Amino acid sequence: MKIEDKLSSEYKYGFVTDIETEEFPKGLSEEIVRMISAKKNEPQWLLEYRLKAYRHWLTLTHPDWQYCKFPQINFQDIYYYSKPKSKKDVYKSLDDVDSELLETFEKLGINLTEQKRLMGVAVDAVFDSVSVGTTHKEELEKFGVIFCSIQEAVEKYPELVKKYLGTVVPYSDNYYAALNGAVFSDGSFVYIPKGVKCPLDLSTYFRINAKESGQFERTLIIADEGSYVNYLEGCTAPQRDENQLHAAIVELITLDNAEIKYSTVQNWYAGDKEGKGGIYNFVTKRGHCKGVNSKISWTQVEAGSAITWKYPSCVLIGEGSQGSFYSVALTNNYMQADTGTKMIHIGKNTKSTIISKGISAEKSQNVYRGLVKIMPSATGARNYSQCDSMLIGDQCAANTFPTIDVKNNTAIVEHEATTSKISADQIFYLQSRGFSAEKAISLIVNGFCKDVFKTLPLEFSVEAVKLIEMKLENSVG
Amino acid sequence: MIEIKNLTASVDGNEILKGINLTVKRGEVHAIMGPNGSGKSTLSKIIAGHPAYKVTGGEINFEINGKMQNLLDLEPSERAKEGIFLGFQYPIEVPGVSNFTFLKESFNQICEHQGLDKMDDESFLKHLRSKLKLLEMNESFLERSVNEGFSGGEKKKNEILQMAILNPRLSLLDETDSGLDIDALKIVANGVNALKSRFNATILVTHYQRLLDYIIPDYVHVLYKGQIIKSGDKSLALELEEKGYDWLINEKK
Numbered sequence: 001m002k003i004e005d006k007l008s009s010e011y012k013y014g015f016v017t018d019i020e021t022e023e024f025p026k027g028l029s030e031e032i033v034r035m036i037s038a039k040k041n042e043p044q045w046l047l048e049y050r051l052k053a054y055r056h057w058l059t060l061t062h063p064d065w066q067y068c069k070f071p072q073i074n075f076q077d078i079y080y081y082s083k084p085k086s087k088k089d090v091y092k093s094l095d096d097v098d099s100e101l102l103e104t105f106e107k108l109g110i111n112l113t114e115q116k117r118l119m120g121v122a123v124d125a126v127f128d129s130v131s132v133g134t135t136h137k138e139e140l141e142k143f144g145v146i147f148c149s150i151q152e153a154v155e156k157y158p159e160l161v162k163k164y165l166g167t168v169v170p171y172s173d174n175y176y177a178a179l180n181g182a183v184f185s186d187g188s189f190v191y192i193p194k195g196v197k198c199p200l201d202l203s204t205y206f207r208i209n210a211k212e213s214g215q216f217e218r219t220l221i222i223a224d225e226g227s228y229v230n231y232l233e234g235c236t237a238p239q240r241d242e243n244q245l246h247a248a249i250v251e252l253i254t255l256d257n258a259e260i261k262y263s264t265v266q267n268w269y270a271g272d273k274e275g276k277g278g279i280y281n282f283v284t285k286r287g288h289c290k291g292v293n294s295k296i297s298w299t300q301v302e303a304g305s306a307i308t309w310k311y312p313s314c315v316l317i318g319e320g321s322q323g324s325f326y327s328v329a330l331t332n333n334y335m336q337a338d339t340g341t342k343m344i345h346i347g348k349n350t351k352s353t354i355i356s357k358g359i360s361a362e363k364s365q366n367v368y369r370g371l372v373k374i375m376p377s378a379t380g381a382r383n384y385s386q387c388d389s390m391l392i393g394d395q396c397a398a399n400t401f402p403t404i405d406v407k408n409n410t411a412i413v414e415h416e417a418t419t420s421k422i423s424a425d426q427i428f429y430l431q432s433r434g435f436s437a438e439k440a441i442s443l444i445v446n447g448f449c450k451d452v453f454k455t456l457p458l459e460f461s462v463e464a465v466k467l468i469e470m471k472l473e474n475s476v477g
Numbered sequence: 478m479i480e481i482k483n484l485t486a487s488v489d490g491n492e493i494l495k496g497i498n499l500t501v502k503r504g505e506v507h508a509i510m511g512p513n514g515s516g517k518s519t520l521s522k523i524i525a526g527h528p529a530y531k532v533t534g535g536e537i538n539f540e541i542n543g544k545m546q547n548l549l550d551l552e553p554s555e556r557a558k559e560g561i562f563l564g565f566q567y568p569i570e571v572p573g574v575s576n577f578t579f580l581k582e583s584f585n586q587i588c589e590h591q592g593l594d595k596m597d598d599e600s601f602l603k604h605l606r607s608k609l610k611l612l613e614m615n616e617s618f619l620e621r622s623v624n625e626g627f628s629g630g631e632k633k634k635n636e637i638l639q640m641a642i643l644n645p646r647l648s649l650l651d652e653t654d655s656g657l658d659i660d661a662l663k664i665v666a667n668g669v670n671a672l673k674s675r676f677n678a679t680i681l682v683t684h685y686q687r688l689l690d691y692i693i694p695d696y697v698h699v700l701y702k703g704q705i706i707k708s709g710d711k712s713l714a715l716e717l718e719e720k721g722y723d724w725l726i727n728e729k730k
Contacts, residue, residue: 424528429569431553432525432562433583433639434590440554443582447573447622 011269011304012470014239017104017209020085021128026212027076030054033182036081040151043158053171053181060175067367067399068307068336070243070280078245079213080183082128101132108236110205121232121459122147124188124204126217131186136200145229146191147202150218153189160191164222168251168288168315176247176282180216184249187217192227192258201230201457206246208237208268208279214245221251223258225291232460233264236304240269241277243306248283256291256318263456264312265464267304275334275363278306285312286342289321289350296322299455301464302329302339303471311369313342316350316378324353326452328464330445330471331364331396340370340401345378345411354385357449360396361472369401374411381411389419390448392441420448442469478503478678479524479647480545484535485703486523493519495703496535501647504675508689508714509682511700512722517682518566520700521649524680525563526553539647558590562645564636566652571623576635579623580605584642608641612668629656637668644672648679654688666691686718699725 024035033054037047062072084101097112105112105125112125112133122136124147131149140147146157153161171181188204208215223229237244246268252260262285271278281304287296298312308331314323325341343352352372360366372383389398404413422444430440446453446465453461479501486494493516501507509517523530524537532549539548541559548556571579585595596604609616612634624632633653640648650669654662669692673679681692689697689711697713698705699722707713707725717725 423569426569426571428525428527428553429565430571432557432565433579433643434554434557434587435583436552436554443574443579444571447571450573 011239013108013236013267014269015107016238017100019098019100019209021082021210022085023079023082023210023213026079028054028078028080028183032080036183036185039081040154042154045162046154049166049171050182053178054183056171057175057178057182060178063175066309067338067369067401068309068365070307073245073280075179077212079210080216081185082210082213083130084127097132101127104207104209105132105205108205108207121201121203124149124202126186126188126204126206128185128208128210128213128215131188140198140200143196143199144193145196145198146189148189150184150187150189150220153220157189157191160222161189161220164220164251164253166251168253168286169249169284174284177249177284180218180247180249180284184216184218187219187248188221189219190221190229190231192223192229194224195226196224197227198229201232203232203234206233206235208244208246211240212242212244214247217248219248219250221253221260221262223252223254223260223294225256225258228259230261230457231263232457233262234267236267237269237279239272239277243271243278243280245280245282246305250283250285250312252287252296254287254289254291254294254296254321257293258291259295259297260287261297261299262287262312263299263460265301265303265460265467266308267467270304270335271306271333273333275306278335279304281305281308281310283310285310287312287314287323289314289316289318289323289347291321292318292347293320294318294322295324297324297326297455298341299326299452300328300339301452301456301467302327302337303467305337306335308335308337308339311340311342313344314352315344315346316352316381317346319347320349321347322351322353325356326455327356328359328449328452328468329357329366329368330359330361330468331366332361332471334363336365338367338369340368342371343373343383345372345374345381345383347378349380350378351381352383354383354387355451356385356387357452358387358389358398359392359445359448360389360398361392363395365397365399367399367401371403371405372413372415374406374408374413376407378408379410381408383411383413385413385415387415387417388448389417390445391419391421438472442472445472478540479548480536480538481524482536482538484523484537485533486519486530487533488519488530492533493530493703494523497703497705499698499705501678501680503678505696506673506679506681506692506694508694508697509680509700510684510686510697510714510717513684515700516703517700518651521563521651521680521682524548524647524649525561526551526556528553557643558587560646562640562643562648564633564640564648564650564653566655568624568627568632568636570625572625574623575619576621576623577602577605577619580619580639580642583639587643605642608638611641611671612638613664614638630658630661633657633665634661637665641668641672646677648672648677649682650679651682652684653681654683654685662688663691686714689714701726
């Protein structure tokens with residue numbers, strides 16, 4: 001019996017919500033950018049920002065250094081704005097939200113209604129290009145915490161948005177950052193005031209539903225001095241034969257002594273067993289540790305998408321600031337992942353930790369790419385990196401491209417890497433203790449990922465373990 | 478309890494077992510001895526269901542629910558659930574999985590299969606503690622990853638701990654004595670002896686007679702080139718110790 005036969009591509013979130021949508025014509029032009037901005041009643045400065053981004057994007061050529069292959073994307077064949085049709089243009093409250101939408105999120109395990117919503121977690125639910133609703137808002141307001149869609153933030157807190165939007169990931173950063181800057185639709189905005197420990201975990205759930213549409217959301221989180229927030233992100237999409245583009249931007253900012261923990265469980269549709277369909281997940285995520293002793297921690301469990309291409313990073317500016325990156329990337333079938341992180345040390349005595357676990361199965365490609373950069377100013381900087389790869393079967397591949405660039409000789413940088421393979425003997429050992437072959441593989445994989453899973457909040461960690469198990473479940477041939 | 482009839486098996490096209498006949502009854506201890514490469518370990522792995530070995534002929538019947546059934550039809554995990562236990566010569570490491578979790582999940586799924594109640598963490602820990610004591614093992618073992626960073630002796634003790642927890646009907650102990658110093662050997666042997674009952678049986682695969690000073694076998698079989706060339710009682714092991722294998726091999730010729 002081959003180990004590969006034990007793997008499956010079953011996807012439980014592949015359903016489509018049959019709902020009438022309102023979308024702008026396909027394709028990208030200055031006209032479309034203006035239409036998006038007008039639809040959202042945006043102020044002039046934001047329209048100008050979009051236009052600058054768009055014009056910059058036009059001057060760029062698509063990058064080619066990534067370790068993943070895909071046909072050229074036709075950017076004129078994508079819907080840049082798609083919104084479920086509703087009586088109201090903006091959902092002022094959940095009463096405005098169509099029941100199909102609420103049911104969709106319920107099916108995904110996200111309950112937005114007052115009575116049934118999750119305890120201890122406030123959720124912002126984004127469906128295609130718009131935020132459908134945000135729970136626990138009033139409770140958060142008592143603490144001065146702002147948690148709403150970006151669109152609402154632009155309306156209500158323009159100074160905050162204007163001050164920080166695009167400061168961590170400017171539109172000029174890369175090809176997809178420029179694209180997002182031009183057409184970003186919705187996403188979440190978070191502001192934690194000085195000295196506040198956010199009383200609830202905050203969470204955004206992204207759902208792509210419409211056909212041939214792209215999702216270009218933008219998330220901006222600002223943790224003011226001495227504040228703390230735990231933020232969770234989940235994502236799924238229907239099962240379709242065409243590839244769909246998801247090009248998001250996430251910007252995090254921590255001021256003095258503030259801390260943001262950002263966790264992602266990514267389960268976009270990954271395509272079928274032959275590699276047809278699936279989401280292109282091309283995301284720029286970055287945090288600025290601006291304040292002294294501030295902290296940003298990224299945890300990601302990447303188990304979906306046809307292609308995952310992203311590097312959640314930290315720029316450690318404040319003295320004594322700390323960045324960490326914990327990642328599990330699982331690829332099977334024909335999935336490709338080129339993911340990792342960048343840790344840029346600028347401030348004195350800054351610290352970073354990188355723990356990356358890549359698991360490849362079947363015909364998939366899994367790449368860790370990382371940069372640790374110690375600038376001349378970063379006296380006493382420390383980094384520890386550990387990159388482990390696990391191979392299941394013999395048709396997959398794992399690659400590691402670490403770059404270390406040290407410009408201050410007081411820095412201490414450590415890098416460890418391993419590659420292992422699940423052996424038939426390892427599975428047999430567990431089988432001889434009563435574990436089925438599938439359970440044996442999932443036990444081995446979960447053990448391999450333990451250092452990352454333990455950084456996740458409890459419910460997320462349970463979900464991550466289940467997700468990995470599901471991905472490795474027996475396929476009924 | 479188990480009947481092996483004219484069993485032949487190969488790995489990568491090489492025939493390793495060439496017609497094994499062996500019957501083991503409840504309450505018995507059998508020792509299988511023989512020079513290197515005679516097929517001793519292969520036999521125990523085949524009984525447990527290792528996928529690398531191909532059974533080319535013969536049968537293995539095992540008593541399940543009072544009836545003799547064809548063991549070769551069952552997956553390795555099903556054999557474990559029916560009460561077959563293989564103590565590995567080289568126990569495998571499973572990084573990141575704690576011994577406690579591993580033992581508990583293993584125990585509970587076997588209980589479930591046999592229609593017994595599962596145990597919660599607390600009562601399982603109690604159960605574990607008594608077995609740890611039997612093998613003079615420290616409780617810190619439970620928090621460590623399965624076999625990871627264990628010394629050779631610790632790994633072997635861990636195998637016997639698993640055997641003690643899972644309470645199998647048939648234990649196959651593959652070279653359990655190799656790599657053990659004399660003190661550890663005594664502890665392991667005491668453990669195995671304490672677990673013996675009139676309901677279960679043990680097959681010891683070993684190179685040396687010294688293990689048999691501590692675990693007294695009812696039968697000793699000598700395996701050579703894939704066949705049992707001689708069977709006897711404990712005295713056969715002593716004779717082998719004294720004369721080596723050559724006289725038997727020559728006698729056979």
